[in-house]
Amino acid sequence: MTTEATNKCTIIDGKKTAATIRQELKEEIESLAQSHNGIVPGLAVVLVGNRVDSATYVRMKKKAAVEIGIHSIDVTLPITISQQDLKAEIEKLNQDPKVHGILVQLPLPEHIKESEILMAIDYTKDADGFSARNIGNMWLGRGTGDPPLAIPCTPAGCIDLLQRYEIDITGKECVVLGRSNIVGMPVAALLQSCNGTVTVCHSRTKNIPEIIGRADILIAAIGKPEYVRGEWLKPGVVIVDVGINDKPDATKKRGYRLVGDVHYDEALQKASAITPVPGGVGPMTIAMLMKNTVNLCRHSLGLPRLTLRNKI
Amino acid sequence: MTTEATNKCTIIDGKKTAATIRQELKEEIESLAQSHNGIVPGLAVVLVGNRVDSATYVRMKKKAAVEIGIHSIDVTLPITISQQDLKAEIEKLNQDPKVHGILVQLPLPEHIKESEILMAIDYTKDADGFSARNIGNMWLGRGTGDPPLAIPCTPAGCIDLLQRYEIDITGKECVVLGRSNIVGMPVAALLQSCNGTVTVCHSRTKNIPEIIGRADILIAAIGKPEYVRGEWLKPGVVIVDVGINDKPDATKKRGYRLVGDVHYDEALQKASAITPVPGGVGPMTIAMLMKNTVNLCRHSLGLPRLTLRNKI
Ligand SMILES: NC(=O)C1=CN([C@@H]2O[C@H](COP(=O)(O)OP(=O)(O)OC[C@H]3O[C@@H](n4cnc5c(N)ncnc54)[C@H](OP(=O)(O)O)[C@@H]3O)[C@@H](O)[C@H]2O)C=CC1
Ligand SMILES: NC(=O)C1=CN([C@@H]2O[C@H](COP(=O)(O)OP(=O)(O)OC[C@H]3O[C@@H](n4cnc5c(N)ncnc54)[C@H](OP(=O)(O)O)[C@@H]3O)[C@@H](O)[C@H]2O)C=CC1
Known part of the structure; x- marks a missing residue:
């Protein structure tokens, strides 16, 4: 090649930035515990079946959680579970005061109606922020909505x-x-x-x-x-x-x-x-899942969300 | 002027189109009544204070409603009403089975927190379709949401x-x-x-x-x-x-x-x-408010929304 690389391009380092965020969250979790009677943010990760890729993602999420002091609750369910039983599991997590965020690893098996399961997650525990009410509040933004609980x-x-x-x-x-x-x-x-x-x-x-x-x-x-x-x-x-x-x-x-x-x-x-x-x-992505979990824990204490840097 | 108007531009006639829609809705309302035991869609229009422009809009909405067979419920409240009392009025309408759609004419007086009042309207009676859940479902569209109830x-x-x-x-x-x-x-x-x-x-x-x-x-x-x-x-x-x-x-x-x-x-x-x-x-705009009211009435009967023409 004869072209010279004259262009100066910054390589945006997601790995390093994510590590910084995890460190910030670790400090936040420690300070929350101190100010709020030892509270520990809890993230429930629901895995149905044994897809290798899904199991890997779940393991990565769990590892990131534990490293910064989030209590990680594994819910591993057989691929044969019925729609009704899966919904009942979500309902249990909705009720559990130690669980602040719930994440259902997708995709779910073919026989499960995915959207119905996602909609069963309590709005205040939706760690992915995918619920209609949360998405609506994100679009409404300044003005007519509540602030979203998770992004x-x-x-x-x-x-x-x-x-x-x-x-x-x-x-x-x-x-x-x-x-x-x-x-x-x-x-x-x-x-x-x-x-x-x-x-x-x-x-x-x-x-x-x-x-x-x-x-x-x-x-x-x-x-x-x-x-x-x-x-x-x-x-x-x-x-x-x-x-x-x-x-x-x-x-x-x-x-x-x-x-x-x-x-x-x-x-x-x-x-x-x-x-x-x-x-x-x-x-x-994983760092932000951790941030959502911390934010949902803060919400359970009546505290506002830690926003993105320019207050979004 | 020496320029010739060589451009052929269609003038989109909103007045005529709205009249067509109102006629379609009138027929839908008649057929709903026949198939569902004489049901009449009900629209509650809440007007606080006596702004001339707001009163005019409310009158236009009421007139359009009555002409096509929608039962219009007027709720006219003094400008001095408290936040709490206004919320109580909305709550009454939420409970009233004859009311399928609720519309609060904006703007509200300065001392009223507008967003809180709008949020008090039951999701299934939100005639403007402005609630977070409805807006979220509109954006989610194909896939992870429920269909919106009103647009x-x-x-x-x-x-x-x-x-x-x-x-x-x-x-x-x-x-x-x-x-x-x-x-x-x-x-x-x-x-x-x-x-x-x-x-x-x-x-x-x-x-x-x-x-x-x-x-x-x-x-x-x-x-x-x-x-x-x-x-x-x-x-x-x-x-x-x-x-x-x-x-x-x-x-x-x-x-x-x-x-x-x-x-x-x-x-x-x-x-x-x-x-x-x-x-x-x-x-x-008014024709679509009527359509939303008919659709919310249909929803109360377990019927799906009449969509826009290409199924949106
Ligand atoms: N870094 C991370 O952590 C994550 C990475 N990903 C990655 O991001 C990518 C996108 O993921 P996701 O959003 O879930 O994908 P989806 O398959 O859900 O959506 C793909 C979108 O791209 C559009 N599209 C597809 N082909 C074309 C094309 N040729 N031209 C223009 N638009 C096109 C589709 O349009 P239409 O709607 O019209 O069909 C659709 O809106 C994937 O590679 C995924 O692996 C995803 C999530 C997390
Ligand atoms: N036909 C009908 O039935 C209706 C008509 N209307 C009319 O529609 C118009 C808009 O109404 P509404 O949406 O309620 O108005 P708003 O005042 O709520 O919003 C105006 C929007 O326009 C943007 N804007 C303002 N000035 C400029 C500019 N110079 N360049 C680019 N963007 C600009 C604002 O941007 P930013 O967000 O950055 O401030 C804002 O997003 C009004 O004339 C209103 O009377 C409204 C409702 C019904």
Whole structure:
């Protein structure tokens, strides 16, 4: 190659940032215990069946919880459990005063109606922040709603990274690629709360390269390996790459490696900052789950939520 | 003037469309009564104090209700009413089985905490569809939420106009000017449900003329008279002008006339379709309030909502 890498691009370090947040939360948990009679935030993680990937995620969440002083309650249930029995388990956790946050690891087995199970989680214990009332309050924001009790974890992680790297969102053109309820839409809500001008793209959007080319801030969350090409990007764009995709790679022992939704090497030549995959948004998601758990514990004590850095 | 009006622009007739909807609802109300033991949808309209504009709106709503066979319950309260007493009035309406929809005319007097009153309205009787749970379900849409019970009236009116004029939204660049909880944000949610690619602009947005120039469909809702100029527009754009503003006009008896947020005469030269002010979105808002009331009555009978035309 004869091109020189003249572009200076900041690599946004999600792993380090997540560690900082976990440390902050550890201190918060200690101070809560001191001021509130030894209270310990409790997170119940419900795992149905024995999918290997789900079991790994649950183990990671549990480990992060224990390290910072959150009491982790494992609820491991057989893959054959009925809808009714699973709901009864959730109901038990709703009643348990030691449980402040409840997380049901998805996906659930085919015979279970997922949305009904999620809706069974008490609004005040919804550690993922996915309930309609919480999402409604997030969109209503300033004005007619209550403050949300929890913020969906991956979106919160994206915004926290931008804020900790002092990337101002106000007045910026923000393009969100993907509109899922888990990532795309809550990210769009948060970017708008931060006064960004937000455009959401999805599978029916035309001229995606052109729209991406307008972005000052791009959040990519579609689950397509290296979909976004360098030549589409506006010079100086800030990229948060949420995608986690397998890409065949013969040089790796396991035969593949992880890549994001953005072509990283190409983007490095154009962007002013970018999150890598892995080590970008991924670690932030778990840190934000911990933060939600601490916040739900605070809520049970009548204390307000610890917000994201600019009060969102 | 030497310019010829070569552009062919459809004037979207909100008055006529609203009349059609009211007629459809009248037939629905008759058929509901026949199939369900003479049931009559009931709408309670709560008016606090004696603001002239609020009294006018309430009168218009009541008139529209009665004309199509909705039972209208007036609750007129003194401006001095306490927060607690007003909440008690709402509670009475929540309990009353003859009341299917409750609407509190805004603004409320200064000493009343508006959001607390709105939150006191039972979710199943929220005729404006503004509650957090309803708004959350609207955003969640396909997938993890319940269907919303009511759709905010003005936004529903905007979408219904587009649909009845057979303006396809899928894949179109939609620009929403304004981000209020009453108009801008629910319009954005609905446009996205219809597979538009949506950008929301607000007071912190930069380069508004440029962003408006990208719009295939423009919804203007900022409350600034004739803010959007013809030269900003992409030829062929479809414009829904929600704004209702007074503009001084010496030729009028009352000294002013109503204008929208878009410069109408200029826009006529560029747009392929436009809603006038008055006679565009305005009449649709009340028609949609009637539709919400009928839908809440249907919900009380265990029947699903009558959707907007493409099932939204
Ligand atoms: N870092 C982390 O901690 C997390 C990472 N992820 C990763 O983020 C990615 C997205 O996850 P998630 O939101 O759950 O995915 P979903 O599959 O739920 O949603 C994907 C979205 O992308 C849109 N889309 C798909 N293909 C295209 C395309 N070619 N062009 C434009 N839009 C497209 C879809 O549009 P439509 O709605 O029209 O179908 C949909 O809105 C995945 O790679 C996932 O692994 C997810 C969660 C956490
Ligand atoms: N036809 C009908 O039935 C109805 C008509 N209306 C009319 O619609 C209009 C909007 O109403 P509503 O949504 O309640 O108004 P609000 O005042 O609640 O909201 C106005 C929105 O416009 C944004 N805004 C204000 N000025 C500018 C600007 N110069 N550039 C960009 N954005 C701007 C504000 O941004 P920010 O959030 O940053 O402050 C805000 O989001 C009004 O004219 C109102 O009368 C309203 C309801 C029903």
